Amino acid sequence: VLSAAFPLVNVAQRMGMQVQETEDRVRIYSEWTQLEFKLHRREFKMNGVQVFLGEPVIKGQKGLYVSDLDVTKTLRPLLTPQIFKPAPKLRRILIDPGHGGKDPGAENDRLGYNEKTATLDLARRLKKILEAQGYQVALTRNDDTFISLTRRSEMAVNLKADLFISLHFNSAVASVSGIETFVFTPQNQPSTSRSTLHRSDAILSPGNRFDAWNLILGYSIQRSLSNGLKSPDRGVRRARFMVLKNLECPGVLVEGGFISNTNEGKNIGSGRYREKMAESIASGVTFYHKTLKRVDPDS
Ligand SMILES: [Zn+2]
Numbered sequence: 001v002l003s004a005a006f007p008l009v010n011v012a013q014r015m016g017m018q019v020q021e022t023e024d025r026v027r028i029y030s031e032w033t034q035l036e037f038k039l040h041r042r043e044f045k046m047n048g049v050q051v052f053l054g055e056p057v058i059k060g061q062k063g064l065y066v067s068d069l070d071v072t073k074t075l076r077p078l079l080t081p082q083i084f085k086p087a088p089k090l091r092r093i094l095i096d097p098g099h100g101g102k103d104p105g106a107e108n109d110r111l112g113y114n115e116k117t118a119t120l121d122l123a124r125r126l127k128k129i130l131e132a133q134g135y136q137v138a139l140t141r142n143d144d145t146f147i148s149l150t151r152r153s154e155m156a157v158n159l160k161a162d163l164f165i166s167l168h169f170n171s172a173v174a175s176v177s178g179i180e181t182f183v184f185t186p187q188n189q190p191s192t193s194r195s196t197l198h199r200s201d202a203i204l205s206p207g208n209r210f211d212a213w214n215l216i217l218g219y220s221i222q223r224s225l226s227n228g229l230k231s232p233d234r235g236v237r238r239a240r241f242m243v244l245k246n247l248e249c250p251g252v253l254v255e256g257g258f259i260s261n262t263n264e265g266k267n268i269g270s271g272r273y274r275e276k277m278a279e280s281i282a283s284g285v286t287f288y289h290k291t292l293k294r295v296d297p298d299s
Pocket of ligand 1: 098099105106115168169
């Protein structure tokens with residue numbers, strides 16, 4: 001165990017939620033919300049959407065436990081966003097189409113296109129939708145140019161953006177498909193790709209100021225994407241991506257599917273599918289904004 005643990009029955013009790021417990025599963029629920037945990041698993045489901053914890057669920061005298069840090073950094077933001085007052089405002093959005101210029105990103109030679117082309121097209125579609133909703137929207141690039149990762153987050157800071165959305169597509173062995181939404185890893189937790197702590201995990205970065213809102217945003221976007229597209233839900237994940245590290249506003253990095261997968265790659269290559277994806281991300285932003293406004297009506 002990486003840190004002190006907290007019984008899930010106590011989480012439910014504090015939130016005034018019901019509990020259903022078996023040997024290796026806990027379901028915490030109220031009228032509107034349902035969380036499902038499994039013993040030894042690091043991912044759980046929040047209203048059907050997969051979210052990764054920093055550490056796996058363990059067993060103790062009072063049933064199943066999660067770490068204290070997972071209560072603070074994941075469960076509290078999702079269940080009681082109002083305790084993270086003040087809520088950030090949301091007017092200005094910077095969209096970041098991943099890669100560009102000499103850096104093509106993931107490529108599918110058989111389908112004949114690459115990640116940098118798909119992210120730029122998706123970014124332009126998303127910009128149009130969000131502008132129609134009244135947001136001020138800018139892009140880190142609007143053509144096929146190379147921009148460094150640090151420059152991308154600097155642009156968010158200089159622009160005083162209230163929200164940063166980086167757009168990417170994935171590549172792996174051909175069988176893998178699905179959508180992932182990444183937020184910056186909290187201090188003293190391992191990123192989702194690792195199970196053990198490294199010394200570098202103790203570093204606190206500017207992006208950590210928004211741990212709670214990052215997660216609420218990541219959940220909102222992953223929820224909309226997995227509802228809107230018929231693609232496997234690979235969950236809200238954590239990584240210390242350079243583009244998220246120095247942000248002074250909440251931010252996410254969307255991996256909108258695997259270019260390397262034949263079916264998903266074909267979908268990503270279609271304009272209609274990318275339009276649907278842009279609509280899903282935009283409705284995730286709307287859902288996030290609703291949460292902000294519930295906490296602070298001026299957001
Ligand atoms: Zn990428």
